[in-house]
Amino acid sequence: MTFTGGSWHFEYSISREELAAGTELLARYGESKRRAWPRLVKALLTSSLLFVPFLVLIAMTYIDDFLRWLSEEWQASLVGGVMPSLPAIAGLVFLILLMMKPRSTALSPPTIRHEERDVYHVSAVTDATALRSQADGMAVELDARGLEKIVELEGWLLLLHTDGPVLLPRRIFPDDETANQFIVFVRRLIRRSWRIRWRVMRPEGRAKGASDL
Numbered sequence: 001m002t003f004t005g006g007s008w009h010f011e012y013s014i015s016r017e018e019l020a021a022g023t024e025l026l027a028r029y030g031e032s033k034r035r036a037w038p039r040l041v042k043a044l045l046t047s048s049l050l051f052v053p054f055l056v057l058i059a060m061t062y063i064d065d066f067l068r069w070l071s072e073e074w075q076a077s078l079v080g081g082v083m084p085s086l087p088a089i090a091g092l093v094f095l096i097l098l099m100m101k102p103r104s105t106a107l108s109p110p111t112i113r114h115e116e117r118d119v120y121h122v123s124a125v126t127d128a129t130a131l132r133s134q135a136d137g138m139a140v141e142l143d144a145r146g147l148e149k150i151v152e153l154e155g156w157l158l159l160l161h162t163d164g165p166v167l168l169p170r171r172i173f174p175d176d177e178t179a180n181q182f183i184v185f186v187r188r189l190i191r192r193s194w195r196i197r198w199r200v201m202r203p204e205g206r207a208k209g210a211s212d213l
Contacts, residue, residue, distance in 0.1 A: 001172050007127035008182060012172045014120045022156050022167045029153060066091070124168075126182075128189060131159070131166060142166070145193040150186045159186060 002009045073088035124133035131142040146162035152170075157179070159166040173179035 001174070001178075003178075003181070007125055008185065010122065010124040010126075010133075010168075010172060012122055012169065014122060014169060016118055016120075018169070019120065019167075022169070025153055025156060026158065026165060026167060029151070029158065126186070128192070131161070133166075144189050147186065147190045147193060149190065150183055152183070157183070 001011070070088060070091045073084055074092070077084040077088070120135050122133060122135045124131070126132075126144075128144060130144050131140075131147075133140045142161050142163050147159065148162065149160040151158040151160065155170050157168040157170055159168065170179055173182065
C-alpha cells in the first residue's frame with residue numbers, strides 16, 4: 001500500500017472466509033439503515049394513514065380544477081412574458097415531484113462479489129478521478145464523483161458509491177494514522193464532487209459566462 005502524487009495504490013490478498021464476513025457485515029449495515037426510522041416518525045406516518053382516504057377524495061374532486069388553473073397561470077405567464085405567481089411555481093414543482101421515481105435506499109450487492117475461490121488477489125488505485133480495481137480477472141472502475149459516503153465498520157472501510165458499495169479491509173493499512181489519512185482523502189473527494197455538482201446546477205454561472213461572450 002503506497003500513497004504517491006494524490007493516488008492510493010493497494011495490493012493485498014483476501015480469503016473467501018474474510019470476504020464472506022465482510023459481505024455479511026455489509027448486509028447487516030444495510031438492514032440497520034433501513035431500521036433507523038425514529039419511533040415518533042413511524043407513529044406520525046401510521047396516524048397519517050387515517051387521513052389518506054379523505055385526501056384522496058379531495059384530490060379526485062379538485063384535481064381537474066387544479067390542473068386547469070395551473071395551465072392557465074403558466075399559459076398567461078408565457079404569453080405575457082411575466083413572472084408566474086408563487087402558487088403556480090409551487091404547483092408545478094409538486095407535480096414534478098409526484099412524477100419522479102423514488103430512489104431506493106437499499107444497498108446493492110458489493111462490487112467484489114463472492115466466488116468459489118480460496119484467495120482473491122486485489123490490486124486497486126484510488127485517485128481524484130476514479131476508483132479502479134482488479135481481482136482475479138474482474139476489473140472495476142467507478143467515477144470518483146459518484147462517491148457519497150465512507151463508513152468505518154468492524155475491521156472494514158465501506159465506500160458508498162452511486163454504482164454500488166466498495167468494501168476495503170482496514171488491515172491493509174500499516175497503522176491507524178494511515179487509515180485515517182485515507183478516510184480524510186476520500187471525504188475530500190466527496191466534498192469536491194458536491195462542489196462540482198453545485199457549480200453545474202447553478203444557473204447564474206452559465207448566465208455570467210454568456211454575458212462575458
